[in-house]
Amino acid sequence: MAKKLLKKNFKKVLAFDLGGTKLACAVVNSQGKILEENKILVDLRQGPRSLINQFVELGTPLIKKYKLKAGAIASAGPLDPIRGILLNPTNLKTNGASWGVVPLIREVQKKLKIKLQLENDAAAAMWAEHWVGSGRGVANIVIVTLGTGVGVGVLANKKLVRSGRNLHPEAGHIIIDHQNTDSKNAAWLCGCGNYSCAEAFLSGVNFTKHLSEKWSEPNLTGEKLVARARRGEEEVLIEFRNYGKRLASFLRSLIVLFSPEKVILSGGFSHAADLFLPTCEARLRELLTTRREGVDLLPQIKVSQFRDEAGLLGAAYVALARAF
Ligand SMILES: [Zn+2]
Numbered sequence: 001m002a003k004k005l006l007k008k009n010f011k012k013v014l015a016f017d018l019g020g021t022k023l024a025c026a027v028v029n030s031q032g033k034i035l036e037e038n039k040i041l042v043d044l045r046q047g048p049r050s051l052i053n054q055f056v057e058l059g060t061p062l063i064k065k066y067k068l069k070a071g072a073i074a075s076a077g078p079l080d081p082i083r084g085i086l087l088n089p090t091n092l093k094t095n096g097a098s099w100g101v102v103p104l105i106r107e108v109q110k111k112l113k114i115k116l117q118l119e120n121d122a123a124a125a126m127w128a129e130h131w132v133g134s135g136r137g138v139a140n141i142v143i144v145t146l147g148t149g150v151g152v153g154v155l156a157n158k159k160l161v162r163s164g165r166n167l168h169p170e171a172g173h174i175i176i177d178h179q180n181t182d183s184k185n186a187a188w189l190c191g192c193g194n195y196s197c198a199e200a201f202l203s204g205v206n207f208t209k210h211l212s213e214k215w216s217e218p219n220l221t222g223e224k225l226v227a228r229a230r231r232g233e234e235e236v237l238i239e240f241r242n243y244g245k246r247l248a249s250f251l252r253s254l255i256v257l258f259s260p261e262k263v264i265l266s267g268g269f270s271h272a273a274d275l276f277l278p279t280c281e282a283r284l285r286e287l288l289t290t291r292r293e294g295v296d297l298l299p300q301i302k303v304s305q306f307r308d309e310a311g312l313l314g315a316a317y318v319a320l321a322r323a324f
Contacts, residue, residue: 124314
C-alpha cells in the first residue's frame with residue numbers, strides 16, 4: 001500500500017492523535033512528512049463536548065491554510081474504527097466518570113466539514129512503522145505502545161489484525177495475574193475497572209503510580225524514576241528489571257498468538273528501554289526456548305525511532321489509504 005500512496009502526488013491530509021493527556025494535530029503529506037503540527041493538553045472537564053471543541057480549534061486553521069479534504073483520528077481505545085465511535089474509553093473520563101459511547105467522527109466531521117476516519121492509536125502507530133519507520137518491508141509486526149495506557153497493534157501477513165465485529169484487539173487489557181482480583185488490591189487496579197491487566201503493570205503512568213505509593217513518594221514522576229535508575233540507584237533498577245520480566249511475559253503471549261518477525265516498542269516509556277529491555281530479552285529467550293526450531297518465533301525487538309509522531313503519521317496513512 002505504501003507504494004500506491006507514493007504515487008498520489010503529494011496529497012495532504014489532516015491527522016489527529018488523541019491520547020489520555022494530549023491532543024495533537026498535524027498536516028501530513030503522502031510522503032509521510034509532517035508539514036505543520038500543534039498540540040494541546042486534553043480538556044476533559046466537560047466531557048466529550050470540550051474535547052470536540054478542541055478538535056475544531058486545532059483543525060480549522062490547518063484545513064483552511066492547506067485546503068484539506070480528508071483526515072483521520074488516531075485515538076486511545078476501546079473504539080469501533082468502522083462506525084467511528086469511542087466505546088467507554090479507558091483513559092478519557094471526567095472526574096472519574098466514564099463517557100460511555102461517543103460518536104466522535106460524526107460530531108467532529110459535522111464541525112470541520114471534511115471526511116474523517118477513526119483508528120485505534122496502536123494500530124495507527126503500527127501503520128506509521130510499516131510506512132516510514134522501522135517496520136518497512138516487514139510482513140509481521142507487533143507494536144506495543146507504552147504510554148498513558150498500553151496499546152497493541154498487529155500486522156500479520158501484511159494485514160492489520162482486527163478482532164471480531166471489526167473492533168480493535170484491546171490486548172493491553174489481558175489480565176496477567178489473578179491474585180489481585182481476589183484481594184481487590186487497589187495498587188493494580190486498571191483504568192478499565194479490572195485488576196492486573198497488562199496495562200495496570202506496564203503503562204508508564206501505572207508503573208510510576210505504583211512505585212509512588214509503595215515508597216510513599218507522592219511527587220514521584222516517570223522522569224525522576226528514569227533519572228534515578230540511570231544514576232545507578234539499585235532500588236529503582238530492581239523495579240525496572242521486574243518491569244522487564246513482566247513485559248516479557250506479556251510479549252510472549254502476543255508472540256505465540258501472532259508470530260511477528262519484529263516487535264516494536266513505542267510510546268513515551270519506550271525511551272527508558274535501556275533500563276528494562278536487556279532483562280526482558282533474556283527472559284523472553286527462556287520463555288520461547290521450545291519455539292525456536294523450524295519456525296523461530298524469537299522476534300527482533302526494536303524501540304521506535306519516532307518520539308511522539310507515530311500516531312499522527314499512522315492517522316495520515318489511514319486517511320490516505322481510505323479516503324482517496
Ligand atoms: Zn484493563
